[in-house]
Amino acid sequence: MKRILLVNPPIYDFTAYDFWTKPLGMLTTASRLGPHVDYTLFDYLDRCSPLMPISDRPSKDPFNRGHYHAEIIDKPAAFKHIPRYFRRFGIERAAFQQFLAQSSPFDVVMIQTTMTYWYLGVKEVIGDIRQSNPNAAIVLGGFYASLLPAHAKSLGADIIIKTDDLTPLDYLLPSQDVPYQPPRWGLYPQIRSATMTLTRGCPFKCTYCATPRICPPFTHRPLDQCITDLKNLISIGVTDIAFYDDALLFQPQKLLVPFLNYIIDNDITVNLHSPNALHARYINAELAKLMVRAGFKTFYLGFESSSESFQQQTGSKVVSTDLTTAVNHLVSAGALASSITAYELIGHPDSDLQQLEHSIRFANSLGIRVMLSDFSPIPSTPDGEKCRKYIDLDEPLNHNKTVFPAILLGGDKVNSIKNLCKSLNRSLDM
Ligand code: B12
Numbered sequence: 001m002k003r004i005l006l007v008n009p010p011i012y013d014f015t016a017y018d019f020w021t022k023p024l025g026m027l028t029t030a031s032r033l034g035p036h037v038d039y040t041l042f043d044y045l046d047r048c049s050p051l052m053p054i055s056d057r058p059s060k061d062p063f064n065r066g067h068y069h070a071e072i073i074d075k076p077a078a079f080k081h082i083p084r085y086f087r088r089f090g091i092e093r094a095a096f097q098q099f100l101a102q103s104s105p106f107d108v109v110m111i112q113t114t115m116t117y118w119y120l121g122v123k124e125v126i127g128d129i130r131q132s133n134p135n136a137a138i139v140l141g142g143f144y145a146s147l148l149p150a151h152a153k154s155l156g157a158d159i160i161i162k163t164d165d166l167t168p169l170d171y172l173l174p175s176q177d178v179p180y181q182p183p184r185w186g187l188y189p190q191i192r193s194a195t196m197t198l199t200r201g202c203p204f205k206c207t208y209c210a211t212p213r214i215c216p217p218f219t220h221r222p223l224d225q226c227i228t229d230l231k232n233l234i235s236i237g238v239t240d241i242a243f244y245d246d247a248l249l250f251q252p253q254k255l256l257v258p259f260l261n262y263i264i265d266n267d268i269t270v271n272l273h274s275p276n277a278l279h280a281r282y283i284n285a286e287l288a289k290l291m292v293r294a295g296f297k298t299f300y301l302g303f304e305s306s307s308e309s310f311q312q313q314t315g316s317k318v319v320s321t322d323l324t325t326a327v328n329h330l331v332s333a334g335a336l337a338s339s340i341t342a343y344e345l346i347g348h349p350d351s352d353l354q355q356l357e358h359s360i361r362f363a364n365s366l367g368i369r370v371m372l373s374d375f376s377p378i379p380s381t382p383d384g385e386k387c388r389k390y391i392d393l394d395e396p397l398n399h400n401k402t403v404f405p406a407i408l409l410g411g412d413k414v415n416s417i418k419n420l421c422k423s424l425n426r427s428l429d430m
Pocket of ligand 1: 016017019021028029140144146162163164197209211244245246275374375377378401
């Protein structure tokens, strides 16, 4: 039996917050490789782990979000001009080295990659594995590995898995025709929040998003598999589930409606969340009622801008009237307005600040909170490519969401718009 170590690396960034951040892709892949594998998980971002030093900012969040332990570290050369602290988030490096000394050897080490600009954490993990397990095969999968395979390989990995194609693993772990297994959440000794998807891919083609480039065409997953995932999460004590779908509400009758009805009919108590933004235009009165009854506690709605020209240029995901209608339906169904948040893009190369300020005030006038989504320029997307004139897109650190808006707009402008957003959000609490 092969011994496989699964690692979710630490994050190197200016900011990071546990917004139901979990290595769903890696745990899903592990379940596809069949049962005859001996897995061990090391998740640097597991806030329930006894190895995680207590954060100096304790979480009072009722839905299990929270701050990570963080250390201030030297900034990489690319960020020397950014007047902010740079940090390493997660369990300390020495704890992993000690774990490796006690638990090695492993035959294969699989590492989750997520944001392209988080590769320094992946590099750190590869360095420690090479020291302690020189013969282990190092496998990278996830978004960074799928989008930038050559860069990922240059970190010292042996195998790069692009999206769902596991054939490069065949010589190590011959694939088996196994019946469906839920993602390997049972590898966590204790777990309160987890993530799932009901769909794959996205039917839209927003010009700032990489999903159409790396994900398979949009499909709904089989209902029975989604129910198996749900039951598994409830059985291990999960109280909060965040959906990672790109288009959860698209064609809801096909899957979301039966899935939510299953939760209601079986009296399952669970808090549901949508951190990856919902398309407001699909929220009608009926769906809003069902979502609230099934347990949705937070609602994050994509609302890139109230400017019509911007909406049209970037894919017309949501227009202002959609937002108003969705908020009205959710509140009528019993959702608290304070649990609804509109995401607005800041630092997009085509956005203009005045419109952004107007959009923020518009969402605030509906009584909901606004969260600024700092724009991350992703190579190969139409909007990311527009940014080559400002930054070296071939260095993934430059895709950092804190950095690009500051380069485009200047730090002072970014701060002033963030302060406006904070003060308008605070005004809702009074
Ligand atoms: C869920 C999600 C989030 C979650 C958290 C994700 C996380 N774990 O950290 C939230 C909502 C918090 C989030 C936030 C942001 N996100 Co986001 N997010 C996603 C999304 C939808 C994730 C996909 C996912 O996990 N799907 C579920 C899994 C099961 O599917 P999968 O990833 O396709 O995985 C399959 C294979 O790839 C493979 N696989 C996956 N992992 C692994 C690992 C191994 C070892 C192996 C072998 C195989 C393997 O197996 C899986 C099953 O077949 C992607 C878009 C996308 N569709 O990929 C964007 C995406 C990753 N996010 C993106 C962006 C821009 C952001 C934000 C910057 C947005 C913003 N401005 O605020 C923030 C950044 C947060 C931060 N702190 O910096 C970008 C990437 C940017 C970049 N430069 O890398 C993406 C690609 C979307 C886009 N705009 O194009 N995000």
